[in-house]
Amino acid sequence: MEDESWRIPMLVQELAAKAQQPPSRYVQPKQSHPVSVAVAAETPEPIPVIDLSRLLSADGADEEGNKLQLALLSWGLFLVANHGIETSLMDDLINAAREFFHRPLEEKQKCSNLIDGKHFQVEGYGNDPVRSKDQTLDWSDRLHLRVEPEDERNFAYWPEHPKPFRALLHEYTLKCKRIKNLILRATAKTLGLQEDYFLAQFSDKAPSFARFNYYTPCPRPDLVFGVKPHSDSGVLTILLMDKDVGGLQVLRDGVWHSVPTSPHRLLINIGDFMEIMSNGIFKSPVHRVVTNAENERISLAMFHGLDPEKEIEPAADLLNEKQPARYRKLKAKEYLAGFYEHFCKGTRFIESVKI
Numbered sequence: 001m002e003d004e005s006w007r008i009p010m011l012v013q014e015l016a017a018k019a020q021q022p023p024s025r026y027v028q029p030k031q032s033h034p035v036s037v038a039v040a041a042e043t044p045e046p047i048p049v050i051d052l053s054r055l056l057s058a059d060g061a062d063e064e065g066n067k068l069q070l071a072l073l074s075w076g077l078f079l080v081a082n083h084g085i086e087t088s089l090m091d092d093l094i095n096a097a098r099e100f101f102h103r104p105l106e107e108k109q110k111c112s113n114l115i116d117g118k119h120f121q122v123e124g125y126g127n128d129p130v131r132s133k134d135q136t137l138d139w140s141d142r143l144h145l146r147v148e149p150e151d152e153r154n155f156a157y158w159p160e161h162p163k164p165f166r167a168l169l170h171e172y173t174l175k176c177k178r179i180k181n182l183i184l185r186a187t188a189k190t191l192g193l194q195e196d197y198f199l200a201q202f203s204d205k206a207p208s209f210a211r212f213n214y215y216t217p218c219p220r221p222d223l224v225f226g227v228k229p230h231s232d233s234g235v236l237t238i239l240l241m242d243k244d245v246g247g248l249q250v251l252r253d254g255v256w257h258s259v260p261t262s263p264h265r266l267l268i269n270i271g272d273f274m275e276i277m278s279n280g281i282f283k284s285p286v287h288r289v290v291t292n293a294e295n296e297r298i299s300l301a302m303f304h305g306l307d308p309e310k311e312i313e314p315a316a317d318l319l320n321e322k323q324p325a326r327y328r329k330l331k332a333k334e335y336l337a338g339f340y341e342h343f344c345k346g347t348r349f350i351e352s353v354k355i
């Protein structure tokens, strides 16, 4: 029988404990080495910060809405301050995740994303899927959990230890949902759409996933990516970055910009579904994560997707003779199938959806 062991790489955390150098499977082809691609010394202007409490206030909403529009047009992402999530909840959840990643391998494997130790599935603890022998692997492990719909949670993959983990993630999920709803209302408004246009796309089957990314220090940050360049697939991602360790970079006008740490703020970026629904007025930002040799890094991405059966298409009210649809209509599940295939290769499925 053919040897299929290449499909199941070692966890990066285990690998790093043994290897002095990243194995060749992790090393990016020369032209895409993290250091050989220009990184701007400084961002052209700081990442915009949206004050969520002002966005909700009677006197600040318009001004903050304009800032939101500019942020989406220029970066496709922004930071959020005064978002209503207690700093203690953020810290406690990240610390609980850190404790999980620091537990012995046998215990973490109880949440493994491999069925029978062999077959990859999205949910659980482990690596990203490996679809081909020559796929360049990322220097990170992750814990990926479906948090919504609430009645579809698979607690078998949710760590039992540390004890507060599940309750913290539940609480954090609810608070993110509120923020997502507020931002999506404001986003619809900036496009001149009905305020609930985007919210109406979500049914009670719309999934949300929490992805905890764990980046082990890497002896050769110049050769590997923590996460290779990609855009997110869904409508909106709410990212809780490590408050002390940077690494996220975003592509703007062909230049990579480092996103500075910003303790207790949230970074919100739109995903490909929003790019399609806005008919390309807003572009889903390409981003990547670089590693470092000294410090571990943890981030939590909360992805807000759509019902797999939902048809995604540009909003009809944005279309006219001069502005025809620039993306074809397709179901969320078809999009995701194409998305993962491309993600593994480091390419973007959205390019093949353009008309």
Ligand SMILES: O=C(O)CCC(=O)C(=O)O
Pocket (backbone or CB within 6 Å): 211, 213, 227, 232, 239, 241, 247, 248, 287, 288, 289, 298, 299, 301
């Ligand atoms: O770790 C980060 O800052 C970003 C992670 C990311 O892009 C993702 O999980 O999709």
Ligand SMILES: [Fe+2]
Pocket (backbone or CB within 6 Å): 230, 231, 232, 287, 301
């Ligand atoms: Fe991402």
